[in-house]
Each structure stands twice: as structure tokens, then as C-alpha cells.
Amino acid sequence: MDCTVQMTDPSHSEFWNTRYAAGQNPWNCAGVPADLQAYLKRKARKPGSAHARVLIPGCGLGFEIKAFAEAGFEVTGLDFSEVAVQQARQTLGPALAGRVLVGDFFEHKFEPASFDLIYERAFICSLPPNLRVAYRDRVAALLKHGGDLTGYFYYNPPDLEAGPPYGFAWGESDELFGRHFILLKDQPVNDSLPVFAGRERWQEQRRTAYPGG
Numbered sequence: 401m402d403c404t405v406q407m408t409d410p411s412h413s414e415f416w417n418t419r420y421a422a423g424q425n426p427w428n429c430a431g432v433p434a435d436l437q438a439y440l441k442r443k444a445r446k447p448g449s450a451h452a453r454v455l456i457p458g459c460g461l462g463f464e465i466k467a468f469a470e471a472g473f474e475v476t477g478l479d480f481s482e483v484a485v486q487q488a489r490q491t492l493g494p495a496l497a498g499r500v501l502v503g504d505f506f507e508h509k510f511e512p513a514s515f516d517l518i519y520e521r522a523f524i525c526s527l528p529p530n531l532r533v534a535y536r537d538r539v540a541a542l543l544k545h546g547g548d549l550t551g552y553f554y555y556n557p558p559d560l561e562a563g564p565p566y567g568f569a570w571g572e573s574d575e576l577f578g579r580h581f582i583l584l585k586d587q588p589v590n591d592s593l594p595v596f597a598g599r600e601r602w603q604e605q606r607r608t609a610y611p612g613g
């Protein structure tokens with residue numbers, strides 16, 4: 401693929417590298433959003449308890465990584481943009497820099513069913529919609545049965561010409577995730593960035609425990 405196409409195609413890392421390098425990242429909340437803070441308070445691991453493993457796919461600058469680590473999770477951030485990962489490692493500092501990996505979510509070698517939790521923010525909406533089924537199946541494969549897909553989901557029927565974010569139409573996500581997940585919680589988000597305002601939901605989806613499901 402030639403360079404110009406890569407820079408206009410969000411399924412290619414060059415699209416994101418260019419934006420991080422230029423500091424053009426209107427999705428970056430540069431902190432820990434309120435619903436996640438509340439969730440971590442509820443789920444914080446007690447000292448001495450077994451570490452739950454959490455994956456943050458498409459973690460970008462990875463501001464949530466420190467919060468998950470402080471709440472006692474064994475956290476891994478993954479992003480295929482080398483520029484984002486480099487910036488994330490700098491922000492996190494030496495103690496947590498190793499928690500962020502460069503890699504493609506769809507191809508990175510993780511053991512199946514090796515995560516208790518996958519945290520979603522602004523990742524699925526950054527993917528061209530034709531990758532949504534692959535996202536759902538990958539998330540379902542990486543989670544333990546009974547594990548959770550939790551975080552932020554964007555609802556706004558996509559303008560494919562305009563590029564990301566690509567939102568869901570109402571009902572579309574139920575159809576997508578219903579194959580492997582049960583929606584436990586769904587609430588509006590009150591501290592969205594302008595790019596997502598009024599169209600973002602906090603959701604907690606549980607991976608079904610049915611064998612073969």
C-alpha cells in the first residue's frame with residue numbers, strides 16, 4: 401500500500417502515527433474519565449488478592465493504565481501506533497512503561513481466554529465498521545468466560561467518508577454483542593469530550609459462560 405493511502409486509512413497504523421506526532425488527538429481525555437473512576441472504586445482488588453488481568457486494546461496514550469495498576473489489576477495496554485506507545489511510555493514512566501505493548505489487536509499473540517476484563521474506550525469506534533464482527537470475536541476469544549467487556553461506546557451512525565469516529569446506530573451494538581455477551585449496565589456519560597458528547601454510553605458487558613458460545 402502506498403504511503404498516502406496508509407495515512408488516510410484508519411485500519412493502518414500510519415493514519416494514527418501521523419495524528420499522534422502532530423498532537424491532533426481530539427479523542428484524548430488526558431486523564432481518567434468519571435465512570436471508570438467509579439468502576440475502579442467498586443472493583444479495586446484487595447491487597448494480597450489474585451491479580452485480575454485487564455487488556456486495553458488501542459490504548460493510545462494510555463492514561464488509564466496507571467489507574468488500573470493502582471486499583472490492583474495486572475494491566476496490559478496494546479496499540480499498533482509506535483508513536484502513541486512511545487508517548488504513553490514517557491507519560492507512564494519507567495515503573496509502568498513495560499505495561500504498554502506495540503501490536504495489532506487482531507494479530508498480537510495472546511493466549512485465548514487470558515483476560516478477566518477488556519476495557520474499551522474510543523477503540524471500536526476508531527475501526528472501520530467492517531471490522532466490528534472481528535473485534536467482537538477477538539474480544540470474546542481473549543476474555544475468560546464470565547469476564548467483562550467494560551467501558552465507553554459511541555452511538556452515532558457513521559459517515560464513512562468523514563472517517564472515525566464510527567458510531568453505532570441504536571440497536572446495532574445489541575445485535576453485534578448479543579452473540580457472546582449479556583449487557584449488565586448501560587448508562588449515559590456526563591463528562592464526554594466534545595467529539596463524543598451526548599452520544600457516549602458507559603456499558604458493562606459480560607462474556608457468556610456457555611460452552612461453545
Ligand SMILES: C[S@@+](CC[C@H](N)C(=O)[O-])C[C@H]1O[C@@H](n2cnc3c(N)ncnc32)[C@H](O)[C@@H]1O
Pocket residue numbers: 410411413416417427428429457458459460461462478479480481484503504505506521522523526527
Ligand atoms: C481514537 S484512538 C483512542 C485511543 C485511546 N483508547 C483513548 O481513549 O485515548 C484509537 C486508537 O486505536 C489504535 N488502533 C487502531 N487500530 C488498531 C489495531 N488494529 N490494533 C491496535 N491498535 C489499534 C490507534 O493507533 C489509536 O491509538
